[in-house]
Amino acid sequence: MKILGIDPGTRVAGFCIMQVQANGSILLLEAGCLLLSEKDTMQRRLRNIYDFFDTLLKSQNIQSIALETPFLGKNAHNFLKLGYVRAIIYLLSDIHTVGLHEYAPREVKKALTGSGSAEKDQVGRVVRALFPQIATKKIRDDVTDAIAISFCGALRQKGGHF
Amino acid sequence: MKILGIDPGTRVAGFCIMQVQANGSILLLEAGCLLLSEKDTMQRRLRNIYDFFDTLLKSQNIQSIALETPFLGKNAHNFLKLGYVRAIIYLLSDIHTVGLHEYAPREVKKALTGSGSAEKDQVGRVVRALFPQIATKKIRDDVTDAIAISFCGALRQKGGHF
Numbered sequence: 001m002k003i004l005g006i007d008p009g010t011r012v013a014g015f016c017i018m019q020v021q022a023n024g025s026i027l028l029l030e031a032g033c034l035l036l037s038e039k040d041t042m043q044r045r046l047r048n049i050y051d052f053f054d055t056l057l058k059s060q061n062i063q064s065i066a067l068e069t070p071f072l073g074k075n076a077h078n079f080l081k082l083g084y085v086r087a088i089i090y091l092l093s094d095i096h097t098v099g100l101h102e103y104a105p106r107e108v109k110k111a112l113t114g115s116g117s118a119e120k121d122q123v124g125r126v127v128r129a130l131f132p133q134i135a136t137k138k139i140r141d142d143v144t145d146a147i148a149i150s151f152c153g154a155l156r157q158k159g160g161h162f
Numbered sequence: 163m164k165i166l167g168i169d170p171g172t173r174v175a176g177f178c179i180m181q182v183q184a185n186g187s188i189l190l191l192e193a194g195c196l197l198l199s200e201k202d203t204m205q206r207r208l209r210n211i212y213d214f215f216d217t218l219l220k221s222q223n224i225q226s227i228a229l230e231t232p233f234l235g236k237n238a239h240n241f242l243k244l245g246y247v248r249a250i251i252y253l254l255s256d257i258h259t260v261g262l263h264e265y266a267p268r269e270v271k272k273a274l275t276g277s278g279s280a281e282k283d284q285v286g287r288v289v290r291a292l293f294p295q296i297a298t299k300k301i302r303d304d305v306t307d308a309i310a311i312s313f314c315g316a317l318r319q320k321g322g323h324f
Contacts, residue, residue, distance in 0.1 A: 072238040080232060082245075084249035087247070088249055090204055090246065091208045093205050094208065094209035100205060
């Protein structure tokens with residue numbers, strides 16, 4: 001089973017594809033990010049996000065999409081923009097008939113570190129320890145976050161408790 | 163020129179198509195609303211909204227979409243859901259290469275009544291006075307709002323000042 005974890009954003013959208021193998025082990029297949037240009041209109045950026053993930057869902061045999069539940073931060077405008085990207089993912093999950101699962105940020109942190117109140121850099125360290133192939137690479141926070149979300153989704157989808 | 167005004171929502175989405183004629187007069191061609199089922203997932207509702215407006219944009223020769231600018235009300239969750247529907251409209255405007263214009267709620271009220279602080283029922287009365295074909299019909303607020311937004315867009319698109 002393949003899981004696509006997404007850390008949505010209108011400037012950077014992190015993504016990660018993980019596979020849960022028959023023996024229960026979790027493989028990191030792909031991780032990266034889509035960079036959106038601030039020079040583009042929001043309409044064009046959402047179109048680029050749509051096209052990118054549409055292609056990914058067409059070419060990979062994804063069974064499940066994992067997202068973090070949204071929370072209202074300090075900036076309502078950013079909250080709205082987060083909603084824009086989430087809507088595109090929602091739409092694609094219906095078009096491609098792929099299940100969508102959402103996890104609270106605490107749940108994602110707990111899946112990785114054992115603690116729901118772990119700091120960001122602690123999550124990053126665990127991600128690098130779990131997936132040595134990225135340990136030496138400089139990767140963006142958006143990618144680390146997408147890896148963490150995928151991992152949480154993979155654990156949950158294979159029926160793991162944490 | 164044809165303008166599509168939309169009052170977005172995840173339960174009811176009002177819409178209205180207006181035409182600015184060569185002599186500058188504004189015709190109301192169509193107005194109504196798309197009802198979404200609360201039994202459906204958000205993914206499915208957004209898909210229904212996408213399909214509905216995709217079909218409308220394909221079948222009608224729309225040159226411009228008009229929306230109200232979003233504002234954060236009392237409920238952040240509703241604000242996020244408003245963002246979901248707006249994202250679908252944004253995406254469609256790029257896919258169909260249709261211009262998108264946004265007007266502040268005050269601007270829409272002013273276009274209709276001459277006052278940016280007009281009450282909702284005052285806007286409704288002006289809408290009925292301007293478009294007698296709907297005057298005797300019982301229409302939802304979402305439809306009245308979409309008519310008001312279209313009218314504001316039509317006035318602006320033909321270069322009117324208010």
